[in-house]
Amino acid sequence: MPIEILMPAVAPSMTEGNIVRWAKKQGDTVKQGEILLELETDKAVVEVQAQQDGVLGAILVPEGTNGVKVDTVIALLAAKGEDPATLAVAAGAPKAAAAAASSTPGAAASPAVPAQAPASPKTGARIFASPLARRVATDLHVDLARVSGSGPNGRVLKADVEAASRAGAAAPAFAPAPGGPAYEDIPHSNTRRVIAQRLSEAKRSVPHFYLTIDCDVDALLRARKQANEMTEGLKLSMNDLVIKAVAMALRKVPAANAAWTENAIRRFRDVDVAVAVAAPSGLITPLVRAADAKSLRQISAEMKELAARARAGRLRPDEYQGGGFTISNLGMYGIREFAAIINPPQACILAVGASEQRPVVRNGALAVATMMTCTLSVDHRAVDGVLGAEFLAAFRKLIESPVALFI
Numbered sequence: 001m002p003i004e005i006l007m008p009a010v011a012p013s014m015t016e017g018n019i020v021r022w023a024k025k026q027g028d029t030v031k032q033g034e035i036l037l038e039l040e041t042d043k044a045v046v047e048v049q050a051q052q053d054g055v056l057g058a059i060l061v062p063e064g065t066n067g068v069k070v071d072t073v074i075a076l077l078a079a080k081g082e083d084p085a086t087l088a089v090a091a092g093a094p095k096a097a098a099a100a101a102s103s104t105p106g107a108a109a110s111p112a113v114p115a116q117a118p119a120s121p122k123t124g125a126r127i128f129a130s131p132l133a134r135r136v137a138t139d140l141h142v143d144l145a146r147v148s149g150s151g152p153n154g155r156v157l158k159a160d161v162e163a164a165s166r167a168g169a170a171a172p173a174f175a176p177a178p179g180g181p182a183y184e185d186i187p188h189s190n191t192r193r194v195i196a197q198r199l200s201e202a203k204r205s206v207p208h209f210y211l212t213i214d215c216d217v218d219a220l221l222r223a224r225k226q227a228n229e230m231t232e233g234l235k236l237s238m239n240d241l242v243i244k245a246v247a248m249a250l251r252k253v254p255a256a257n258a259a260w261t262e263n264a265i266r267r268f269r270d271v272d273v274a275v276a277v278a279a280p281s282g283l284i285t286p287l288v289r290a291a292d293a294k295s296l297r298q299i300s301a302e303m304k305e306l307a308a309r310a311r312a313g314r315l316r317p318d319e320y321q322g323g324g325f326t327i328s329n330l331g332m333y334g335i336r337e338f339a340a341i342i343n344p345p346q347a348c349i350l351a352v353g354a355s356e357q358r359p360v361v362r363n364g365a366l367a368v369a370t371m372m373t374c375t376l377s378v379d380h381r382a383v384d385g386v387l388g389a390e391f392l393a394a395f396r397k398l399i400e401s402p403v404a405l406f407i
Contacts (some may be wrong), residue, residue: 001079002057002058002076002077002078002079002082003052003054003076003077003078003079004073004075004076004077005036005073005074005075005076005077006070006071006072006073006074007039007061007068007069007070007071007072007073007074008039008048008070009070009071010039010041010046010048010317011041011042011317011321012317012321013042014041014042014070015069015070016067016068016069016070017039017040017041017068017070017190018039018040018064018065018066018067018068018190019037019038019039019040019061019062019063019064019065019068019074020037020038020039020040020045020063020064020130020132021037021038021063021130021151021157022036022037022059022062022063023035023036023037023038023047024036024037024050024056025056025059026056026057026058026059027055027056027057028055028056029053029054029055029056030050030053030054030055030056030077031050031053032049032050032051032052032053033049033050034049034050035047035048035049035050036048036049036050036056037063037074040132040190040313041190041317042190042191042193042194044284044310044313044314044315044316044317044320045132045313045314046316046317052077054077054078054079055077055078056075056076056077056078057076057077057078057082058075058076059074059075060073060074060075060076061074061075063130063155064128064129064130064155127144127145127156128149128151128154128155128156129144129147129149129155129156129157129161130151130155130156130157130158132158132280132281132313133156133157133158133160133161135189135280135281136158136161136162136280137156137161138186138280139280140161140162140165141165142161142164142165144156144161146164147160147161147164148160158312189281189282190281191279191281191282191284192281192282195282195283198343198344199341201344202341202342202343202344203341205344206260206342206344206379206381207379207380207381208341208342208377208378208379208380209377209378209380209385209388210339210375210376210377210378211375211376211378211385211388211389211392212337212373212374212375212376213373213374213392213395213396214371214372214373215371215372215373215374215395215396215399215400216360216369216370216371216399216400217238217355217370217371217372217399217400218369218370219400219401219402220238220241220399220400220402221355221370223402223403223405223406224236224238224241227296227406231297234297234300235300236296236300237300237303238329238331238355239275239303239327239329239352240296240299240300240303241296241399241402241405242327242329242350242352242399243273243275243288243291243299243303243327244291244292244294244296244299244405245395245398245399245402245405246273246291246325246327246350246395247271247273247288247291247292247294248292248394248398248404248405249391249394249395249398250271250273250292250324250325250391251271251292252394253387253390253391253394254267255267255383255387256325256347256348256383256387256388256390256391257271257324257325258324258347258348258382258383259324259344259345259346259347259382260344260345260347260379260381260382261345265381265382266345268324270289270290270324271290271291271292271293271324271325272287272288272289272290272291272322272323272324272325273287273288273291273323273324273325273326273327274286274287274288274320274323274325274326274327274343274346275287275288275303275306275307275326275327275329276326276327276328276329276340277306277307277310277311278311279310279311279313280311280313281313284310284315284320285320285323285326285343286303286306286307286309286310286315286319286320287306287319287320287321287322287323288302288303288306296405296406306319323346324346324347325346325348325349325350326340326342326343326346326348326349326350327349327350327352328340328349328350328351328352329351329352330351330352330353330354331352331353331354331355331372332354333354334354335353335354336353336354336356336373337351337353337373337374337375338351338353338375339351339375339377340375340377341377342377342378342379344379346379347378347379347381347382347383348376348377348378348379348383348388348391349376349377350374350375350376350377350395351374351375351376351377352372352374353372353373353374353375354372355370355371355372356370356371356372357369357370357371358370358371372399374392374395376388376391376392
């Protein structure tokens with residue numbers, strides 16, 4: 001009997017996913033631990049390893065298929081003594097592949113045509129591209145019809161889109177046909193759909209309140225400059241320093257490192273800080289685990305690596321799931337202050353604004369200082385106003401007297 005390969009649940013909340021790429025072809029020998037395929041979840045593209053040895057006899061659900069339900073049979077592995085060439089015919093691959101796709105709009109209707117493959121506006125022919133390539137093309141304004149694919153059967157991959165962007169293959173400006181609508185519909189990605197659901201639920205069901213403080217960051221900026229100049233290979237960002245200050249403040253005020261559940265307030269023993277990163281498919285929050293126990297050098301290196309893989313859609317589920325607190329920093333875009341929506345089940349998210357010179361009063365005289373405005377959004381069910389204020393006071397003390405961050 002052939003061995004069934006099922007659509008895996010690579011994250012606890014996953015109910016369906018998209019098959020981005022098969023790393024093996026029908027007839028290929030497969031070894032346990034080798035990369036078998038790439039799946040797109042609501043957060044990232046995940047590599048799936050083979051669980052046992054064999055020969056890939058039949059691919060029932062081709063790459064490019066969207067909305068494949070968890071536990072669907074997506075391929076067959078030939079058992080010892082079986083002829084792999086007979087499996088595809090015996091399994092009825094076309095029928096199985098069509099049934100595997102979700103009935104929701106955008107799911108694949110045929111194993112021969114990847115779901116949501118856009119048509120060329122010039123020829124009307126289908127453009128075969130991976131889901132990630134299509135999202136990156138939208139983000140970079142690249143016309144897929146002008147991109148040559150390097151994947152199987154000319155399939156357009158993410159790298160092809162990025163190369164075309166560098167070569168200047170931008171999509172033409174949107175111009176509606178006479179009498180047509182003056183807009184363009186961009187299909188939701190899985191990530192964008194989940195973000196919309198979670199944020200809508202959070203804003204409806206979580207009783208937010210907001211606390212705002214101004215921090216004098218002149219001493220912090222001087223310390224950062226000295227550290228970067230004196231330490232070879234070190235290039236600390238303001239975000240690295242904020243992560244460390246948040247982690248140490250949470251250790252001082254552990255009641256703010258909490259989540260609301262129906263039966264109890266859950267206070268986390270570890271200080272795992274999530275940091276919002278903008279990716280082509282939407283917002284994702286990779287985690288710096290045990291951030292209070294890590295040096296600034298470790299936090300800086302880890303955050304750079306996590307952010308790069310987040311933008312490429314290559315985070316593992318354990319790298320973005322969980323955590324007790326989130327930081328959202330828009331200071332690099334010149335945003336002075338803002339209020340972020342809480343990321344359930346966490347109880348707090350800190351919105352960090354730009355560092356800018358402002359007039360301040362010191363000892364009754366007007367002076368100029370570099371100030372940074374931070375707003376804490378708080379779930380009132382889990383963290384009271386006094387606790388939120390105590391956390392911000394501890395955070396500001398660390399920011400304004402930053403020696404402890406470097407020890």
